[in-house]
Amino acid sequence: MHVIYGGTFDPVHHGHLRLALEVSERLGKVPVSLMPCHIPPHRGETGATAEQRLRLLELAIAGEPDLRIDDRELRRGGASYTADTLRQLRGELGINVPLAIVLGTDAFAGLDRWKEWRHIPELAHIIVVQRPGIILDPDGEPARLLVKNAAGSAGALHGCAAGRVLKLNPPWLDISATGIRDRISLGQSPRYLAPDSVLAEIQHMGLYGACPAKNF
Numbered sequence: 001m002h003v004i005y006g007g008t009f010d011p012v013h014h015g016h017l018r019l020a021l022e023v024s025e026r027l028g029k030v031p032v033s034l035m036p037c038h039i040p041p042h043r044g045e046t047g048a049t050a051e052q053r054l055r056l057l058e059l060a061i062a063g064e065p066d067l068r069i070d071d072r073e074l075r076r077g078g079a080s081y082t083a084d085t086l087r088q089l090r091g092e093l094g095i096n097v098p099l100a101i102v103l104g105t106d107a108f109a110g111l112d113r114w115k116e117w118r119h120i121p122e123l124a125h126i127i128v129v130q131r132p133g134i135i136l137d138p139d140g141e142p143a144r145l146l147v148k149n150a151a152g153s154a155g156a157l158h159g160c161a162a163g164r165v166l167k168l169n170p171p172w173l174d175i176s177a178t179g180i181r182d183r184i185s186l187g188q189s190p191r192y193l194a195p196d197s198v199l200a201e202i203q204h205m206g207l208y209g210a211c212p213a214k215n216f
Contacts, residue, residue, distance in 0.1 A: 001027060001158055002093055003127070004070060005102040006035040006082070008177065009053050010046045011202060012060045013194040015175035017067070022170035023102055023127060024066045026154045032102070033070040034061065037080035041115070047181050048207050050074045059197040083116035086123035098161050100125035105134040112141035121149060121165070125157045130169040185209035189216045 005020050012034070020032045036053050040046070046053065054071055061067040072088065073080040082101065089099060101124050103111070108128045111117050120126065128146065136143040151157055151164035175193050183190045185208055190199060203210045210216075 001030045001098040001100065002089065003027065003030055003032045003100045003102065004035045004085075004089070005032050006037055006073070006080075006085075008040050008046050009034065009036045009057055010048055010177050011053065011056050011180060011194060011198060011207070013175050013177060013180055013198075014192075015173040017060060017064075017195070018173050019102075019129060019170065020067055021064075023129070023168065026168060026170070027100075027157065028154070029066060031066050031068050033068045035070045035072070035085070036074055038073045038077055039079045041079045041081060048205075052205060052207060056198050056201055059201055060195050062197070081115045083114070083119050083123070086120060090123050096161055098125065098157055098159075099123065100127050100157055100166075102127045102129060104129050104131045105136065106131050108142050108146075109134060109136055109140070110142075111145070121145065121163050124162050125151070125164045125166065127157075128165060128167045130167065130172075132172060132174070181208045184216075187211075187214075191216050 003023065009016060020034060024030055024032045034057055036057060038050055054074060057069050073085060093099060103126060105128055146165050146167065149163055149165045151166040154166060157164055157166055180190045180193050199216055202208065203212055203216060206212050
């Protein structure tokens with residue numbers, strides 16, 4: 001099985017990393033590829049460049065065999081659309097290899113506003129990770145998709161190439177990249193919210209208003 005977990009990772013933090021490992025373990029120690037997007041279609045500009053975000057990801061997963069990086073969206077350039085990425089992956093993997101994407105319930109709730117969203121279940125499974133306080137509209141398209149294509153267990157995703165929707169409710173670390181950026185810009189310490197190697201590089205680069213001459 002091939003699993004991708006996309007996002008801006010601006011910056012990557014312990015919430016991202018712990019979630020990726022939880023998904024890996026629930027699927028039987030399947031490697032999870034973190035996929036930074038180039039230009040997020042539904043968000044504003046990122047605080048760090050594509051190259052900087054990629055560097056922070058490389059530092060964050062160093063020494064962790066179950067986490068990988070797929071930088072195809074950065075290399076492709078332009079707006080990063082999930083349907084395009086899945087088609088490219090499907091072309092590489094073939095039609096029979098199980099492929100899955102990881103989405104939080106906040107992202108999944110807006111799936112029907114994504115480009116070519118109806119093709120996404122045809123290309124991959126969707127793993128929906130419950131975020132606290134996020135409730136799907138029961139009359140909305142995403143909720144209907146979840147009910148119609150629900151996978152009874154994580155093992156069900158291994159049995160076919162695409163089309164299932166698996167809902168997971170792993171322990172959630174309430175950390176946000178926005179909160180980290182805000183703390184840094186205000187001169188407050190972001191320690192313990194992201195790996196020390198990531199924070200040291202943020203400081204070295206002077207990202208998000210960090211002062212290179214002052215330790216966090």
